[in-house]
Protein backbone atom coordinates (compact mmCIF):
# COMPACT_ATOMS: atom_id res chain seq x y z
CA UNK A 1 0.00 0.00 0.00
CA UNK A 2 1.44 3.38 -1.03
CA UNK A 3 0.64 6.41 1.13
CA UNK A 4 0.98 9.87 -0.31
CA UNK A 5 0.15 13.31 1.10
CA UNK A 6 -0.73 16.10 -1.30
CA UNK A 7 -2.15 19.62 -1.10
CA UNK A 8 -5.94 19.55 -1.14
CA UNK A 9 -6.93 20.24 -4.76
CA UNK A 10 -10.52 20.76 -5.93
CA UNK A 11 -10.53 17.28 -7.51
CA UNK A 12 -10.44 15.71 -4.06
CA UNK A 13 -13.37 17.66 -2.62
CA UNK A 14 -16.07 15.10 -3.33
CA UNK A 15 -14.19 12.39 -1.41
CA UNK A 16 -13.30 14.79 1.39
CA UNK A 17 -16.95 15.80 1.78
CA UNK A 18 -18.03 12.13 1.95
CA UNK A 19 -15.44 11.39 4.65
CA UNK A 20 -16.33 14.57 6.55
CA UNK A 21 -19.94 13.41 6.86
CA UNK A 22 -19.00 9.82 7.75
CA UNK A 23 -16.22 10.58 10.23
CA UNK A 24 -17.50 13.50 12.28
CA UNK A 25 -20.33 13.64 14.80
CA UNK A 26 -20.56 17.37 13.97
CA UNK A 27 -19.45 17.71 10.33
CA UNK A 28 -18.53 21.03 8.78
CA UNK A 29 -20.91 22.57 6.27
CA UNK A 30 -20.10 21.65 2.68
CA UNK A 31 -19.29 25.31 1.97
CA UNK A 32 -16.50 25.18 4.59
CA UNK A 33 -15.13 21.96 3.12
CA UNK A 34 -15.14 23.52 -0.35
CA UNK A 35 -13.32 26.67 0.74
CA UNK A 36 -9.75 25.67 -0.09
CA UNK A 37 -8.31 29.06 -0.99
CA UNK A 38 -8.90 31.05 2.19
CA UNK A 39 -6.05 33.12 3.63
CA UNK A 40 -3.14 30.98 4.85
CA UNK A 41 -4.79 27.72 3.82
CA UNK A 42 -2.43 24.73 3.91
CA UNK A 43 -4.90 21.84 3.69
CA UNK A 44 -3.71 18.38 2.62
CA UNK A 45 -5.15 14.98 1.74
CA UNK A 46 -3.78 11.52 2.50
CA UNK A 47 -4.01 9.09 -0.41
CA UNK A 48 -3.65 5.32 -0.11
CA UNK A 49 -3.12 3.76 -3.51
CA UNK A 50 -4.50 6.98 -5.06
CA UNK A 51 -7.69 6.83 -2.96
CA UNK A 52 -8.47 9.67 -0.52
CA UNK A 53 -8.55 8.19 2.99
CA UNK A 54 -8.10 11.30 5.12
CA UNK A 55 -7.24 14.97 5.24
CA UNK A 56 -6.43 17.93 7.40
CA UNK A 57 -7.42 21.58 7.10
CA UNK A 58 -4.93 24.05 8.53
CA UNK A 59 -4.24 27.74 8.36
CA UNK A 60 -0.93 29.56 8.68
CA UNK A 61 -1.36 33.22 9.53
CA UNK A 62 2.04 34.89 9.92
CA UNK A 63 3.62 31.87 11.58
CA UNK A 64 0.68 30.99 13.80
CA UNK A 65 -0.65 27.65 12.53
CA UNK A 66 -4.07 26.29 13.48
CA UNK A 67 -5.18 22.74 12.83
CA UNK A 68 -8.82 23.30 11.91
CA UNK A 69 -9.96 19.80 11.02
CA UNK A 70 -8.46 16.33 10.68
CA UNK A 71 -10.25 13.13 9.76
CA UNK A 72 -9.64 9.61 8.53
CA UNK A 73 -12.28 7.58 6.67
CA UNK A 74 -13.98 5.49 9.40
CA UNK A 75 -13.31 2.35 7.32
CA UNK A 76 -9.57 3.08 7.61
CA UNK A 77 -9.35 4.28 11.20
CA UNK A 78 -7.20 2.50 13.75
CA UNK A 79 -4.48 1.64 11.20
CA UNK A 80 -2.01 4.39 12.07
CA UNK A 81 -3.13 6.75 9.29
CA UNK A 82 -4.14 9.53 11.68
CA UNK A 83 -0.59 9.46 13.03
CA UNK A 84 0.84 9.61 9.50
CA UNK A 85 -1.24 12.70 8.78
CA UNK A 86 -0.49 14.45 12.07
CA UNK A 87 3.23 13.73 11.71
CA UNK A 88 3.15 15.33 8.26
CA UNK A 89 1.25 18.33 9.64
CA UNK A 90 3.85 18.88 12.38
CA UNK A 91 6.75 18.53 9.91
CA UNK A 92 5.00 21.05 7.68
CA UNK A 93 4.81 23.45 10.66
CA UNK A 94 8.52 22.95 11.41
CA UNK A 95 9.47 23.49 7.77
CA UNK A 96 7.42 26.69 7.74
CA UNK A 97 9.22 27.74 10.96
CA UNK A 98 5.86 28.23 12.64
CA UNK A 99 6.01 30.15 15.91
CA UNK A 100 3.02 28.35 17.40
CA UNK A 101 0.61 25.54 16.57
CA UNK A 102 -2.94 25.46 17.85
CA UNK A 103 -5.79 23.01 17.84
CA UNK A 104 -9.06 22.52 19.66
CA UNK A 105 -10.63 19.22 20.60
CA UNK A 106 -13.89 18.28 22.30
CA UNK A 107 -13.28 16.84 25.73
CA UNK A 108 -15.48 13.86 24.78
CA UNK A 109 -13.45 13.06 21.63
CA UNK A 110 -11.26 10.37 23.16
CA UNK A 111 -9.83 9.09 19.86
CA UNK A 112 -8.63 12.53 18.79
CA UNK A 113 -7.33 13.38 22.26
CA UNK A 114 -5.29 10.16 22.34
CA UNK A 115 -3.92 10.93 18.89
CA UNK A 116 -2.83 14.44 19.94
CA UNK A 117 -1.45 13.22 23.27
CA UNK A 118 0.77 10.78 21.37
CA UNK A 119 2.56 13.80 19.85
CA UNK A 120 2.79 15.96 22.96
CA UNK A 121 6.33 17.09 23.74
Ligand SMILES: CC(C)(COP(=O)(O)OP(=O)(O)OC[C@H]1O[C@@H](n2cnc3c(N)ncnc32)[C@H](O)[C@@H]1OP(=O)(O)O)[C@@H](O)C(=O)NCCC(=O)NCCS
Nearest residue numbers: 023069070071072077078079080081082083111112114115
Ligand atom coordinates in the same frame (compact mmCIF):
# COMPACT_ATOMS: atom_id res chain seq x y z
C1 LIG B 1 -8.96 11.18 15.31
C2 LIG B 1 -8.69 10.37 14.05
C3 LIG B 1 -8.19 11.31 12.94
C4 LIG B 1 -7.60 9.32 14.36
O1 LIG B 1 -7.30 8.63 13.14
P1 LIG B 1 -6.84 7.08 13.15
O2 LIG B 1 -6.31 6.77 11.80
O3 LIG B 1 -7.94 6.25 13.64
O4 LIG B 1 -5.69 7.14 14.23
P2 LIG B 1 -4.44 6.12 14.33
O5 LIG B 1 -4.85 4.76 13.87
O6 LIG B 1 -3.26 6.75 13.67
O7 LIG B 1 -4.23 6.10 15.90
C5 LIG B 1 -3.51 7.14 16.50
C6 LIG B 1 -3.79 7.18 17.98
O8 LIG B 1 -5.12 7.60 18.19
C7 LIG B 1 -5.65 6.92 19.32
N1 LIG B 1 -6.80 6.10 18.90
C8 LIG B 1 -7.06 5.59 17.67
N2 LIG B 1 -8.21 4.88 17.70
C9 LIG B 1 -8.66 4.96 18.99
C10 LIG B 1 -9.80 4.44 19.66
N3 LIG B 1 -10.70 3.68 19.03
N4 LIG B 1 -9.94 4.75 20.98
C11 LIG B 1 -9.03 5.51 21.63
N5 LIG B 1 -7.93 6.02 21.04
C12 LIG B 1 -7.74 5.75 19.74
C13 LIG B 1 -4.53 6.07 19.89
O9 LIG B 1 -3.79 6.83 20.81
C14 LIG B 1 -3.69 5.83 18.67
O10 LIG B 1 -2.35 5.57 18.97
P3 LIG B 1 -1.87 4.04 19.24
O11 LIG B 1 -2.35 3.23 18.08
O12 LIG B 1 -0.37 4.17 19.32
O13 LIG B 1 -2.52 3.65 20.52
C15 LIG B 1 -9.95 9.59 13.59
O14 LIG B 1 -10.44 8.84 14.68
C16 LIG B 1 -11.08 10.47 13.05
O15 LIG B 1 -11.12 10.79 11.86
N6 LIG B 1 -12.01 10.83 13.94
C17 LIG B 1 -13.19 11.62 13.52
C18 LIG B 1 -12.84 13.05 13.24
C19 LIG B 1 -12.28 13.76 14.45
O16 LIG B 1 -12.77 13.60 15.55
N7 LIG B 1 -11.22 14.56 14.21
C20 LIG B 1 -10.53 15.28 15.28
C21 LIG B 1 -11.21 16.50 15.72
S1 LIG B 1 -11.20 17.78 14.50
